[in-house]
Amino acid sequence: MKSDTCQPILDIRFRSQVLQSDVAAVRDIVEATGFFTPDEARMAASLVRERLAQGPESGYLFLFAESGRPGSAHKVLGYACYGPIDCADGRYDLYWIAVRPERQGLGLGRELLASVEERVRTRGGTRMYAETSSQQAYEPTRGFYEKNGYVAETRLKDFYRPGDDKIFYVKDLAR
């Protein structure tokens, strides 16, 4: 078992095609993190549904990290949802990024994010935005963005509720 967790990236494949089964997979991953409310998990899954119904026109792009190991209990280990920002030139928003808790801390989130950024660059994107909460519970999220080159540019005070600000992170992809 130990040797298995020491080579976490070796058996991972990235997939950008969106499958019907991803609706349940995304809801499951988001819920499993223990980080989000059931409402938020439903919202994350609804973006997959919108993408399946409307295709890339929906504005939602996905990247799934899948286990290539046979017999793996959960095939989809993590995912990211991102897309071009309407009416903005080359700006992209990272809507969701989540990794199953038992696969966290092994670099999978970083790999997912790097691959998303590379895909955005390929599409001519020059800047990524990510938004998160100022609450204590989101310290790991903010740490994740900061470690990956995102800078907290500004915030909206009490955006989510009194005492809970929205922080805007930005990363220039041209650099």
Place this chain on the structure above:
Amino acid sequence: MKSDTCQPILDIRFRSQVLQSDVAAVRDIVEATGFFTPDEARMAASLVRERLAQGPESGYLFLFAESGRPGSAHKVLGYACYGPIDCADGRYDLYWIAVRPERQGLGLGRELLASVEERVRTRGGTRMYAETSSQQAYEPTRGFYEKNGYVAETRLKDFYRPGDDKIFYVKDLAR
């Protein structure tokens, strides 16, 4: 004709129900302002389509200002699109507000906005957000928000493109 434009609000009715014909009406109004690109007008109309397909679950609420005068060339004179912000308590976003150019400057935008705010209060909303560009062309938009009690809280530099920031306006409805 003159007396007509001096009593602009008298023959106006507000309607929150969304009709199939509003797809074209919204596109037409947004285009007629001369303010937005054809892409932006299509985007505005696509929100009506989303609302028609999914109902209030879409998260998009509308208010239409209609002429009650028989034989009026354009029945829908202006509209607003707004909705609750996901994962935020009592926060609402004003996505669009537009008035046909020949009916601008007569207080119709202000009436629409006041009615939207009243409807948000009735739904338990406590705060409205509106976002706009820092460009010179949007000076009337910013002036409109400021005259109606909105405060520019912060901005994202070069959000839309280099030299074109996104400004976040906020208004507390509890006051």
